Amino acid sequence: MSGPSVDAGKLVVVRVQHEDFDVGAEIAALTQGRPAIGGVTSFLGLVRDIHGDARVGAMTLEHFPGMTERELARISDEAHARWPLEATLIVHRVGRLEPGDRIVLCAAASAHRQAAFDACAFLIDFLKTRAPFWKLEATDGGERWVEARASDDAAAARWQGPETRS
Amino acid sequence: MSGPSVDAGKLVVVRVQHEDFDVGAEIAALTQGRPAIGGVTSFLGLVRDIHGDARVGAMTLEHFPGMTERELARISDEAHARWPLEATLIVHRVGRLEPGDRIVLCAAASAHRQAAFDACAFLIDFLKTRAPFWKLEATDGGERWVEARASDDAAAARWQGPETRS
Amino acid sequence: MRILWFAWFRTRVGAAEEAVTLPAEIRDVRGLVDWLRTRSPGHAAALADDAAIRVAVNQTYVKFDHPVTDGDEVALFPPVTGG
Amino acid sequence: MRILWFAWFRTRVGAAEEAVTLPAEIRDVRGLVDWLRTRSPGHAAALADDAAIRVAVNQTYVKFDHPVTDGDEVALFPPVTGG
Secondary structure, three states: OOOOOOOOOEOOOOOEEEEOOOHHHHHHHHHOOOOOOOEEEEEEEEEEOOEEOOEEEEEEEEEEEOOHHHHHHHHHHHHHHHOOOEEEEEEEOOEEEEEEEEEEEEEEEOOOOOHHHHHHHHHHHHHHHHHOEEEEEOOOOOOEOOOOOOOHHHHHHHHOOHHHHO | OOOOOOOOOOOEEEEEEOOOOOHHHHOOOOOOHOOOOOOEEEEEOOOOOOOOOOOEEEEEEOOOHHHHHHHHHHHHHHHHOOOOEEEEEEEEEEEOOOOEEEEEEEEEEOOHHHHHHHHHHHHHHHHHHHHOOOEEEOOOOEEEOOOOOOOHHHHHHOOOOOOHHO | EEEOOOOHHHHOOOEEEEOOOOOOOOOOOHHHHHHHHOOOOOHHHHHHHHHHHHEEEEOOEEEEEEOOOOOOEEEEEOOOOOO | EEEEHHHHHHEEEEHEEOOOOOOOOOOOHHHHHEEEEOOHHHHHOOOOHHHHHHEEOOOEEOOOOOOOOOOOEEEEEOOOOOO
């Protein structure tokens, strides 16, 4: 109950991996040793069994190794620049995934609830429009590349300032 | 890859407990058997070591057994009425907690990312202004009851419609 | 009538719960709060500021114009601070 | 110059990677895209719609007016769909 707070520094975690991840362990690692954190907002993306009007049996996630990690780090750094965050996390899987499988986890930890919510939404919105991942779906009608959605562009545009325009 | 989606029904989880919880296990239980879920937004609240200008050694959370669960269920039901959700979760701890300890987990699962984000923010905003919990903090200067914050009222007011005014 | 006190209302009143016999002329929460203030200095201190009083009748939030009867369970507490 | 293709650009072109010698008159991404379209019907199909083309030079997003030189690594791909 005395002495100064230990400042563990800002934490930025970015990973691209084939393996599944443990949501609880990822969030615990983010908050460990950072007692200034009051809240963590996270978004977990899962493979759905329906896309549009087609049933999805499985999907394969392709990415651009090297650039993906750079873009995810860039998005994370911008979140830290915009909000008072203690830690952020982006973990994204690649390879073959089935309905119900975890795809992505984004998390933002802050002393302040609203900053955590806004930053987490920012991370997933920008990941969806800027990080070089592509989904190939296996449906009843065969394989098809998922098309980008205008609603994702609109979601990212909410946050758009001069520094994020490409 | 064929046959209709199994509709597991809407899931509403509300719990008040002394014990800690496992964030990953809670979210996995929420999504299990619900392949229409595309995303889960969650908020994890933690005990901070600083409140205002005082160091917090520990806190004790008191509540109104019975009414607490009713209010949490009411808030959850209203989230389901407002957004297309597959599942919601509120787990809140009571009793003695220390800095870094988990206090509360809110989660909303939906086919749609924006609904999950909005509903999760709604759950925590309303929990903070309506669920009968009170925090007694032990600080360097002794014990003190935490005061309600105008910013929490303002956050809840964002969602205010006729049906949520008390 | 059963009265429940929580948080610092409880510590000022000095009890978590009281059984009271409601005077016949008290018909609503407004009247109940005014009457409870007269029971002790602790009650008066807990209920000093109308704006800081939350009331639940039978575990449901109500306003000051809500009717009360002797069979009700009435909980009085300050603004909540969970989450 | 090293050209990388991803997603359905890769399947239409029929290769994940190509090594090309950049004609001296090509100075920017705009010129490169127009020239790549002439290499095969698959290339033309992949690059049919300017609005659907994303370009990264040395792993950084660029616009069509960005300069290119023979030493660059240029990646061409459709709008991303991760998350």
